[in-house]
Amino acid sequence: MPKRTARYRPRARSSHREGALVELTIEALGARGDGLASHDGTRVFVPLTLPAERVRARLGEWRADGIAAQLIDILTPSEARRQPPCPHFGSCGGCQLQHMATEAEASWKSDEIARALARRGIVDFVMRPIVTVRPATRRRTRLVARSVGDGTQLGYHARASHSIVDVESCAVLEPRLDRLLPALRDLAAALLPAGAECALVLTAADSGIDLTVEATAPADMQRREALARFVADHDLARAGWCVRGRIDPIAERRPAYVVFDGLRVPLPPLAFLQASREGEAAIAAAVVEAVGDAASVVDLFAGLGTLTFPLARHMRVHAVDGDADAIAALAAAARQSAHAGRITWSERDLAAEPLSADELARFDAAVFDPPRAGAKAQSEAVGESVIKNAVSVSCNPSTFARDARILVDRGFALDWVQPIDQFVWSSRIELVARFVRTTS
Ligand SMILES: C[S@@+](CC[C@H](N)C(=O)[O-])C[C@H]1O[C@@H](n2cnc3c(N)ncnc32)[C@H](O)[C@@H]1O
Incomplete structure (x- = not known):
C-alpha cells in the first residue's frame, strides 16, 4: 500500500x-x-x-x-x-481509468479500501485478491439525449459538465445494449422536441431489454406510438415513460424479469440491480461463504432478493427493504421458491427505523447492502445486538469504513474483505466484508 x-x-x-x-x-x-x-x-x-x-x-x-x-x-x-481501449475516453465522463493497466487499477482499488479502513484505525484483517469483472458486461445504463440544431446527441455527460459526449459505442455495456445505441439515437430524435433533453434508462433483464424514458412532460400520442414501435422493432421486453418519478407503462411484449438462483423475479421499472451478472455472482458467492453455517440470517437492504434467494438455499432468511415495489417483487418470487418456507420479508425504512437489537436477536447473522450513504443507524443496532456474524456489501469504501468502525467499537473484528471490481475503468469499487463477534 x-x-x-x-x-x-x-x-x-x-x-x-x-x-x-x-x-x-x-x-x-x-x-x-x-x-x-x-x-x-x-x-x-x-x-x-x-x-x-x-x-x-x-x-x-x-x-x-x-x-x-x-x-x-x-x-x-x-x-x-496504456492505450485506452475506447475512442471516447478522456472526453466522456463515464470512465476515469481506461489509461491504467488492469493490474494497476486492481491494486489501486484494493488500496483505496485499505486506506479508508486505515483512516478509521482498522488495519488488522485479510485483504483478499480482487475479483475483476470483464468489460462488456454492464447490464444497466442511463444515457442522456439532447436535440440540438443539427441533430440529436446521445451518450454520457462529459466530465464535470452538462455537455453530452455523443457515443457511437460503449465498451463497458453488454453487447445487446451496445448494439442498440444507433437505434436509440434515432428514437431520441423522434421523441425530443427541438432543444429538449431526456434520459434513456436501460436494463438488460433476463427476458429482454427494459427501457424507461425519463422526460419533463408526459408522452403525447405520437411519442407513445414511436416508443411502442421501437419496442416491437427491436424486440424489447418493455418500455415506459417517467415524469418526476411517475411511470406510465407504454408497451410490454413480455414481462420483464431477472433470475436469481434459478427463480424468476419480476423487475419493477427503474429497480436496483447489480451492475453485471458476473458482479452479482461474485457478491452472492462471497456473502454465502461469509455467512457460513448460520441457521438464520437477516438480509437488510435486500432489494429484489439478489442475496436472499442464494442464501435461502442454506438457511432461513428474512429480507427487509424500504422500496415497496422491490419487496412486492421479492415476495411474489419467494412464494414460487422451492425454499418458500424459509423466506420472510418486510418493507421498512432502515435509516429512520433500523431493526433494533431485540428484533435482531432471533438471527444468527446479518447481511447489509445499503446505498452509497451506508447504514450508520443499522450498524449501531447490529453492534448492540447479540448477532455473531455481520456481512457488509458496499460500493463506497468511505461509508463502509465508518460503519466498520461502529461494529469494531461494539465487539466485532473485521475478518476479511473481498474487493469486487464490477465497475471496471471507473473509480467505483464494490466489496464484501465479513465481521465476527469477538466480545459482547
Ligand atoms: C445497493 S442496493 C442493494 C440491493 C440488493 N441487496 C442487491 O444486491 O441487489 C440498496 C438497497 O437499499 C434500499 N434502500 C435504500 N434506502 C433504504 C432505506 N432507508 N431503508 C431500507 N432500504 C433502503 C434500496 O431500495 C435498494 O434495494
Whole structure:
C-alpha cells in the first residue's frame, strides 16, 4: 500500500493563478480517479494522469478541496500507462481509468479500501485478491439525449459538465445494449422536441431489454406510438415513460424479469440491480461463504432478493427493504421458491427505523447492502445486538469504513474483505466484508 500523505490544508485562494501552465509530479490518485499533485502547497487535481508521472497542466478553477487542472502533456509517463481501449475516453465522463493497466487499477482499488479502513484505525484483517469483472458486461445504463440544431446527441455527460459526449459505442455495456445505441439515437430524435433533453434508462433483464424514458412532460400520442414501435422493432421486453418519478407503462411484449438462483423475479421499472451478472455472482458467492453455517440470517437492504434467494438455499432468511415495489417483487418470487418456507420479508425504512437489537436477536447473522450513504443507524443496532456474524456489501469504501468502525467499537473484528471490481475503468469499487463477534 502506498505511504499515506499528511492531511492536506489548502492555502489562501489568492496564491493561485488561473490559466497558469505548471509542471507537476502526480503523487497519488484521488477517490474519483484524478491524479493528485501539489503546487505552491496547494492540492491540484489532474484528470487522466497516474501516480509518479511528471506532467504539464493548466491550472483551472477552485473546487471544494483544491484546484482543478487540465492535462496538457505527459512529460514522463508511468509504467502503468496504456492505450485506452475506447475512442471516447478522456472526453466522456463515464470512465476515469481506461489509461491504467488492469493490474494497476486492481491494486489501486484494493488500496483505496485499505486506506479508508486505515483512516478509521482498522488495519488488522485479510485483504483478499480482487475479483475483476470483464468489460462488456454492464447490464444497466442511463444515457442522456439532447436535440440540438443539427441533430440529436446521445451518450454520457462529459466530465464535470452538462455537455453530452455523443457515443457511437460503449465498451463497458453488454453487447445487446451496445448494439442498440444507433437505434436509440434515432428514437431520441423522434421523441425530443427541438432543444429538449431526456434520459434513456436501460436494463438488460433476463427476458429482454427494459427501457424507461425519463422526460419533463408526459408522452403525447405520437411519442407513445414511436416508443411502442421501437419496442416491437427491436424486440424489447418493455418500455415506459417517467415524469418526476411517475411511470406510465407504454408497451410490454413480455414481462420483464431477472433470475436469481434459478427463480424468476419480476423487475419493477427503474429497480436496483447489480451492475453485471458476473458482479452479482461474485457478491452472492462471497456473502454465502461469509455467512457460513448460520441457521438464520437477516438480509437488510435486500432489494429484489439478489442475496436472499442464494442464501435461502442454506438457511432461513428474512429480507427487509424500504422500496415497496422491490419487496412486492421479492415476495411474489419467494412464494414460487422451492425454499418458500424459509423466506420472510418486510418493507421498512432502515435509516429512520433500523431493526433494533431485540428484533435482531432471533438471527444468527446479518447481511447489509445499503446505498452509497451506508447504514450508520443499522450498524449501531447490529453492534448492540447479540448477532455473531455481520456481512457488509458496499460500493463506497468511505461509508463502509465508518460503519466498520461502529461494529469494531461494539465487539466485532473485521475478518476479511473481498474487493469486487464490477465497475471496471471507473473509480467505483464494490466489496464484501465479513465481521465476527469477538466480545459482547
Ligand atoms: C445497493 S442496493 C442493494 C440491493 C440488493 N441487496 C442487491 O444486491 O441487489 C440498496 C438497497 O437499499 C434500499 N434502500 C435504500 N434506502 C433504504 C432505506 N432507508 N431503508 C431500507 N432500504 C433502503 C434500496 O431500495 C435498494 O434495494
